[in-house]
Amino acid sequence: MDTGELLAERFEEHRGHLKAVAYRMLGSLAEAEDAVQEAWLRLGRTDPDEIGNLGGWLTTVTGRICLDLLRSRTARREQPMDETFVPDPVIRPLPRTDPEEEALHADSVGVALLVVLERLDPDERLAFVLHDMFAVPFDDIAPVVERTPAATRQLASRARRRVRDTTPPSEPDLGRQKEVLDAFMAAARGGDFEALVAVLHPDVVLRADAGTLVRGAAASKVLTGARTVAESALLFARYTAAARTVLVNDALGLLSVVDGRPQSVMSVTVTDGRITGMYILADPERLSRLQVPA
Numbered sequence: 001m002d003t004g005e006l007l008a009e010r011f012e013e014h015r016g017h018l019k020a021v022a023y024r025m026l027g028s029l030a031e032a033e034d035a036v037q038e039a040w041l042r043l044g045r046t047d048p049d050e051i052g053n054l055g056g057w058l059t060t061v062t063g064r065i066c067l068d069l070l071r072s073r074t075a076r077r078e079q080p081m082d083e084t085f086v087p088d089p090v091i092r093p094l095p096r097t098d099p100e101e102e103a104l105h106a107d108s109v110g111v112a113l114l115v116v117l118e119r120l121d122p123d124e125r126l127a128f129v130l131h132d133m134f135a136v137p138f139d140d141i142a143p144v145v146e147r148t149p150a151a152t153r154q155l156a157s158r159a160r161r162r163v164r165d166t167t168p169p170s171e172p173d174l175g176r177q178k179e180v181l182d183a184f185m186a187a188a189r190g191g192d193f194e195a196l197v198a199v200l201h202p203d204v205v206l207r208a209d210a211g212t213l214v215r216g217a218a219a220s221k222v223l224t225g226a227r228t229v230a231e232s233a234l235l236f237a238r239y240t241a242a243a244r245t246v247l248v249n250d251a252l253g254l255l256s257v258v259d260g261r262p263q264s265v266m267s268v269t270v271t272d273g274r275i276t277g278m279y280i281l282a283d284p285e286r287l288s289r290l291q292v293p294a
Contacts, residue, residue, distance in 0.1 A: 027087030211283030
């Protein structure tokens with residue numbers, strides 16, 4: 001095996017980790033793949049003998065690529081982050097094993113947390129993701145954000161407080177999540193408004209991201225309150241009727257498929273037996289790029 005083949009093999013050993021880093025940084029599966037590919041290209045332009053720790057080098061390089069993308073996003077925006085934005089979900093079929101066993105293997109980052117990360121400044125997001133999620137030392141992160149290690153520590157600390165204060169608590173038990181989600185689906189399919197209200201938290205928040213081209217009742221929106229969200233659920237009950245339960249990142253959710261095409265993916269947060277958050281991706285363009293289980 002020549003040097004190039006050996007380097008490619010070693011890179012592939014880190015690809016899954018790098019994609020996890022990029023996905024948490026960008027909230028986009030397609031952009032995460034692009035960032036990992038760019039890291040590979042940069043590795044090809046670097047003398048391997050100058051890299052002491054390949055895994056650490058690739059992680060920080062991927063972080064730098066993602067930071068540049070986030071800064072570019074921020075520079076292009078004329079207005080603050082759209083409240084309706086829902087990050088790309090990772091969809092998997094329900095396991096045939098016990099839900100508690102599956103929970104041990106579930107992704108550690110949920111859609112609700114990704115929504116919170118979208119509202120961090122790019123430098124804060126990088127510091128938090130690399131340090132708190134992947135244990136990268138501040139000394140290694142500091143050159144990427146062009147700050148001292150002490151200032152980088154402060155970035156992560158601010159981000160940590162915002163994440164802690166704004167990420168809704170979530171029921172980790174998939175079995176209990178399923179009970180609540182089944183009750184929601186039964187109420188929506190049966191047109192039972194009061195049963196829907198009962199399964200929703202009084203302060204439930206629904207975020208629906210349908211993209212920029214969809215208009216009318218199906219357009220992107222943020223709704224709050226159990227009765228308002230219940231009314232919307234009845235309006236779109238036909239999609240619930242076509243939905244099946246899947247794993248969406250670290251929790252249960254609903255995948256609606258009509259005529260073989262995904263129409264929406266919904267992730268929920270459940271707390272104390274009621275739904276507190278609903279995150280719906282219904283953007284046709286983005287849905288077409290997702291890997292949907294058969």
